Amino acid sequence: MQDAREESCVRNEVDPAAAIAPQIYRLLRQAIVTLEYLPGQRLSEQEIGARFGVSRQPVREAFIKLSEAGLVRILPQRGTFVVRISMRDVANARFVREAVEVAVATTACAVAPPEALDRLGELIALQKEAAASDDQRLFLRYDEAFHRTLAEAVECASAWPFIEDVKAQMDRVRYLSLPAASPMSLLIDQHAEIVRAIACRDAQRAGDAMRLHLREILNSLPRLARAHPELFEDDEMPAHAREAASATFGRDAAPA
Known part of the structure; x- marks a missing residue:
């Protein structure tokens, strides 16, 4: 790679x-x-x-x-x-991506080889270095490498191409959100928890950790839309996204 x-x-x-x-x-x-x-x-x-x-x-x-x-x-x-960023399109992409990557994380508990876990650990260390130097773009490249490495570890050839295709709308929000809305230290901690869960072969914990990680965008998306209205479509998050945000971050999270 x-x-x-x-x-x-x-x-x-x-x-x-x-x-x-x-x-x-x-x-x-x-x-x-x-x-x-x-x-x-x-x-x-x-x-x-x-x-x-x-x-x-x-x-x-x-x-x-x-x-x-x-x-x-x-x-x-x-x-x-x-195209301007659509909260609805971002939320729908995240919904589909969650289904695939939670499955990847839980499957990895059974099939991921030790060298894949080693590589994931290396990428977390590199993310820490990028965060320490405040290199946001390099940080996000290592973030992508982390998710790609995990998807490839389960040996499903279509997993990463599918994720890469569906996450384009999310990626624009990720580049817009750092560092204010989603601190790099928080994302590093979430990656580390995913790896710990996989290393322990705890599928439930791994799936929950991935789900929390991918829902982080729902917590920041409405705030970003209000802060940068010129970059966003005038739309709202769909009901499934509002419910996911509320269930994860509390009932005051993710207003429309």
């Missing part, structure tokens, strides 16, 4: 020997998820083509795929715009 620190140094270059459009899609997706391109921002085919040294056709193809992923909106005669 490529180290997250190495990934953080990868330059936004396109390999001319490989298919261009998928590369542009990947680079633009990453730029949108990390808020380099802000919600509501207009994207120019010409400017992006110039940025990556490609023609407008692969950029146009990447826009179509980003639209299908719910990350941009293509408006005829007006242009292509980064």
